[in-house]
Amino acid sequence: MESKVVEKFLDKPYPISGLGISSSYPEPYYDYLALLHLLLIKKGMKKGFCIPVAVKYGVKICKELKLAFKKSNGTCGIVVGENNSLSKETTSEILKKGEGKWTGDIICGYDDDFIKEYFEKHCDHTLIGKLEEYPDCCVNQFVNNFWGDYESIAEVVGDRPENVDAIRERNRDSSQSEKIFERHKKILLEYAQGRKKFPYAMHQACTECLSNGNNSPTGKLNSAWKKVCEEEFPELNKEILKGAKREYDDKMWWNQSYQEYMIGFAEEMKKNNY
Numbered sequence: 001m002e003s004k005v006v007e008k009f010l011d012k013p014y015p016i017s018g019l020g021i022s023s024s025y026p027e028p029y030y031d032y033l034a035l036l037h038l039l040l041i042k043k044g045m046k047k048g049f050c051i052p053v054a055v056k057y058g059v060k061i062c063k064e065l066k067l068a069f070k071k072s073n074g075t076c077g078i079v080v081g082e083n084n085s086l087s088k089e090t091t092s093e094i095l096k097k098g099e100g101k102w103t104g105d106i107i108c109g110y111d112d113d114f115i116k117e118y119f120e121k122h123c124d125h126t127l128i129g130k131l132e133e134y135p136d137c138c139v140n141q142f143v144n145n146f147w148g149d150y151e152s153i154a155e156v157v158g159d160r161p162e163n164v165d166a167i168r169e170r171n172r173d174s175s176q177s178e179k180i181f182e183r184h185k186k187i188l189l190e191y192a193q194g195r196k197k198f199p200y201a202m203h204q205a206c207t208e209c210l211s212n213g214n215n216s217p218t219g220k221l222n223s224a225w226k227k228v229c230e231e232e233f234p235e236l237n238k239e240i241l242k243g244a245k246r247e248y249d250d251k252m253w254w255n256q257s258y259q260e261y262m263i264g265f266a267e268e269m270k271k272n273n274y
């Protein structure tokens with residue numbers, strides 16, 4: 001049954017992953033990867049998976065694979081990073097503005113009990129990490145990287161609660177300071193390495209996992225998933241490896257100096273008449 005679904009999907013892939021759905025850069029690699037992770041649930045090698053509400057065909061693929069699923073109906077928020085350097089006031093303002101409802105995401109899993117456990121929870125990066133069984137080391141680093149964006153932009157605009165809108169708007173803008181650029185460069189180059197070393201993992205591997213390769217928590221998962229993919233879904237395997245290579249090449253764009261980056265940034269601004 002599964003190989004029939006895979007065959008059909010490879011013939012005519014459609015969006016089932018929250019990654020790579022931007023209209024300017026559609027990357028089917030993540031859809032193939034999401035399919036593998038759903039197949040891993042079928043095989044009992046993974047408990048669950050979350051397909052974001054913005055993904056068009058989440059329900060369709062769950063039905064095709066006869067997976068248990070339910071739409072989320074809880075709350076969501078942001079996790080504060082370790083060694084938070086921001087003031088108490090700015091921190092609580094960021095948390096307040098980051099709160100919201102968590103509805104419509106598709107939680108799928110190997111049985112109804114698993115889904116019941118998650119669909120009404122408070123969703124944040126830690127919960128998603130738990131749901132999809134990412135290694136704790138990688139979840140922690142992801143949380144710290146994410147929070148670090150707020151910390152470094154606060155150094156530019158000022159660590160005050162009234163600046164939280166600016167902090168939230170500009171937290172991903174590498175042109176704001178060399179320090180921000182260098183942080184993003186490190187994260188994105190690690191991301192590139194992750195695609196190369198662990199092409200079957202959905203999550204971003206942490207620095208530790210990257211340097212310990214196959215013996216790391218991510219490395220062990222990657223090896224187990226690689227085996228299933230190679231042996232049971234060879235055609236899907238080819239697509240995943242091709243896509244991982246494309247993602248590696250794409251993210252290696254960050255391998256440049258701040259000066260080079262800013263020259264490119266200025267040219268881009270001129271082109272767009274800013």
Ligand SMILES: [Zn+2]
Binds near residue numbers: 208
């Ligand atoms: Zn890790």
